[in-house]
Amino acid sequence: MFDGTKDEAEAKLRDIFTSADKGTFVAPTDKTVGGWIDYWLKIGAPGSRRNKPVSPRTLERYSQLLRTHVKPSLDKIQLQKLTARRISELYAELQTKDIAPRTLVHVHVVFGAALGAAVRSKELSVSPMAHLLNAPTADEADHGIALDEAQMKKLVEGFRRSALFLIVAIAAYTGMRRNEILALRWNDLDVTDRTLRIRRALEQTKGHIGFKPPKTKRGIRDIDIEQRLVDLLIAERERYLRLKAGIVDNSAQVDLSLLKLPEEALIFPSFAGPKSDFTRPRDPRAVTRAFTKLADKVGFPGLRFHDLRGSHGTQLLRRGVPVDVVARRLGHDPYTLLKSYAKEIATDKDRITKELTGMVSL
Known part of the structure; x- marks a missing residue:
């Protein structure tokens, strides 16, 4: 039943006939x-x-x-x-x-x-x-905090004595996502070529933490890393090998080449539980909570873990690294990269203006 004037009813009826002809008619529903x-x-x-x-x-x-x-x-x-x-x-x-x-x-x-x-x-x-x-x-949208290189160094140093140190260092100096870092396996590290291969990410739902492929083909990528990160990762792997062998004394001479970790051993596993399981993934949200708490203590209140990724991309762009190169490193397409970081790069205008002051003489 239609509630309205006769003219309105006729107009409504015409709309119904027109939509029916076009195949766009929608039946009334509650x-x-x-x-x-x-x-x-x-x-x-x-x-x-x-x-x-x-x-x-x-x-x-x-x-x-x-x-x-x-x-x-x-x-x-x-x-x-x-x-x-x-x-x-x-x-x-x-x-x-x-x-x-x-x-x-x-x-x-x-x-x-x-x-x-x-x-x-x-x-x-x-x-x-x-x-x-x-x-x-x-x-x-709030694109977060973009740290400069000095601030990034201070942040990473502030985590040096923390169990999150290497996770934070990789995020800061590679731009990898948190769940990509936590899904890294030791066979994703190429010591010779100094690269980390990204082939999966963690996915956390209620009561379950599993693995999934990257969202897009761009997410599958190899990232070049500096020798300092390679050395830190090698030291971490040696620590795990000693742990697997039950060797508590770090000074003990052991041929670690005789020891092996499981094929799917994670670089950053969770050791929560009765025994060490090198393939059990960490709780991503727990990592974020711990990061936020310590970041506040070392002088970076309000900093999110994801801000490390944005800071890395911003720093590369400010150095003049081509957009397509930065996009490949972050697993972005170039357009999304520019759209995401344009707000941060725009802040360079004031800095450039200051640098130019006094350079031009007319």
């Missing part, structure tokens, strides 16, 4: 926004570019974003009555709760994907996101 979100997550949150479920970790993150930030306000609203104005009001509400700009962007992207799936499933004729006036953009 399905709610919350109901659609739950269904979309249940079937694996398929997107428009790849019509298949996302990874378990990504699905967990999508669920957290939508159920924490979207469902509390929009849960009972009928899906077909959701408007761009109501979504704008939601974003305004979230901003009053001091939501991080990066998180708001992620909410917008994931919610947009859910509504896009509703359009493809004929639950909506058009996504209200198409009419949004205040869509948050990536440019508004």
Whole structure:
């Protein structure tokens, strides 16, 4: 039953006939926004570019974003009555709760994907996101802290006596992601060529830590490292060999070439448990918590582990290393690299202006 004037009813009827002719007609439904979100997550949150479920970790993150930030306000609203104005009001509400700009962007992207799936499933004729006036953009996101070379050296030295020292050093001087570092195996280290091979990453979901391939082909890469890092890694491997042999005294003379670690032994395993297991992965979130706590103590409050990756990329770009070379090292495509780090590189303008002062005489 239609509630409105005769002219409005006729206009509505014409719209229905037109959409039917175009194949875009959507039958009325009482399905709610919350109901659609739950269904979309249940079937694996398929997107428009790849019509298949996302990874378990990504699905967990999508669920957290939508159920924490979207469902509390929009849960009972009928899906077909959701408007761009109501979504704008939601974003305004979230901003009053001091939501991080990066998180708001992620909410917008994931919610947009859910509504896009509703359009493809004929639950909506058009996504209200198409009419949004205040869509948050990536440019508004907080890209974190970019350390310069002196600051990076101070940070790494501050971790020297910590169990995280080598993990932090690799992150700082290679730009590798946390979960790529924690998934490294000893057979990924080439001592002769001084490279680390990235072939997998950790994936953490509720109650499980496993391995997965990199997200894209660019993620599969070999990274050149300095001899100092190679030496530190060799020393770490020797420590593990002694541990495997039960040799506590580091001064004891032992032919380590006679000892071997398991084929899938990790460079940074977890030794939590009754016996040493060189293949058990560490808890990535525990690593992040420990890093944040110690970084604050050594003079870097608010620094995130991921900021080491951004700092490394920024430093290379500031040195004049070509964008495509930096992109390959980080596993980015060049466009994404420039978009991600443009905000940090832009800060060089003031520094260059100061350097130029007094150089030109007219």
